[in-house]
Amino acid sequence: MKKSVIILNFIYNFLKYFELLKQLVVRDLKVKYRHSILGILWSILNPLLSMVVISIVFSNLFRFDIDNFAVYFMSGSLMFSFFSEATSVAMTSVIGGASLISKVYIPKYLFPLSKCLSSFVHFVLSFVALFIIMLITGININYTIFAIPLVFTLILVFSIGISLILSSVAVFFRDMTHLYSVLTMMMMYxxxxxxxxxxxxxxxxFIHDYNPLYYYVLSFREIVLEQRLPSLDLIMICSAMSVTALLIGLFIFYKRQDKFILHL
Incomplete structure (x- = not known):
């Protein structure tokens, strides 16, 4: 199947099954916060509490020379946490949807896509915690903040592309779930x-030069810490990685999806 046909098919199914996709995202969010007293507030409290612990350890004990360490840490942590969570839960989404896939026709890519989108909602809510810290620490909010949705969209597209690859591989190679946990830990450091x-x-x-997440984190930090728009070169790098990941993800997923049912 040609790449242009794959992309058109993806767009067509996305529009056709948009309501189903929305229901899957809502279901994931409900499951995530089920039986939780504070519910969705944990999206804000969790990064705040993590920031307090990490700030005490690294800004006092290790004493890294970083201005406004709290915002520096949270900006990087939120971006990495979103990517790690989205790709990890999406990786097993096709396997988890086996009972539904075997009964009715449904575009299989909706499963990893819904996981990425539900993680993205959690990610956007977590940004409220960072915004609060920015205000507390006296960071001025200027027009550059309007560039944040662009960076968020780019890392979302990148995460979707990687999720499509991982979810298609995991169906045939279940050990991928264990290997990926080691890989994400390595990427964190x-x-x-x-x-x-x-x-x-x-x-x-070269550790940074060949680490895609470095460029997304750097773009985000230029906005929230440096209070300037990311350079055009940086945006072009992030855009190229996002589009490339999505295209490769779609190609691999569509090539393998007809054989999923034999391994579920």
Whole structure:
């Protein structure tokens, strides 16, 4: 199937099954906060509590020379946490939807897509916590904040592309779920979330150069910390990675999806 046909088919099914997709996202959110007293408020409280703990440990004990460490940490942590959560839950989404897939026809990509979108809702709500910290720490809010939706959209598209790849691989290779947990832990340390990128020795700079998440985190931090718009080169890099990941994800998923039923 040609890539252009795959993309058109994806758009057509997205519009046709939009209501079903919305119901899947709502279901995921309800399951996530079921039996929770504070419910959706945990989307705000969790990053705030994490920030307090990490700030105490790293800004006092390790004393990294980072201005406004709380915002620095939270901006990186939120971006990484979204990507990690979205791709991890999406990876097993096709396997989890086996009972539904075997009974009725439904575009199978809706399962990883719904997981990414429900994680994205949680991510956007978590941004409220960062916004509160920005106000408390005296960071001025200017026009650059309107560029945040662009960065959020780019990392969402990137996460969807990676999720399509992972979910299609996991159907045939179940051990992928275990391997990916190790990979995400490695990526966490490769991404300057709680340490400054400047401390990385020159010979290890490739760790950041070939880490896609570094560019999304850097774009976000330029907006919230530096209060300037990300450079055009940085936006182009992020856009290229997002589009490439989505196209590859769609291609792999569509090539493999007809064989899913034999392995579910």
């Amino acid at each position: 490769m991404t300057p979330i709680f340490y400054p990128a400047s401390i990385v020795p020159e010979k290890f700079k």
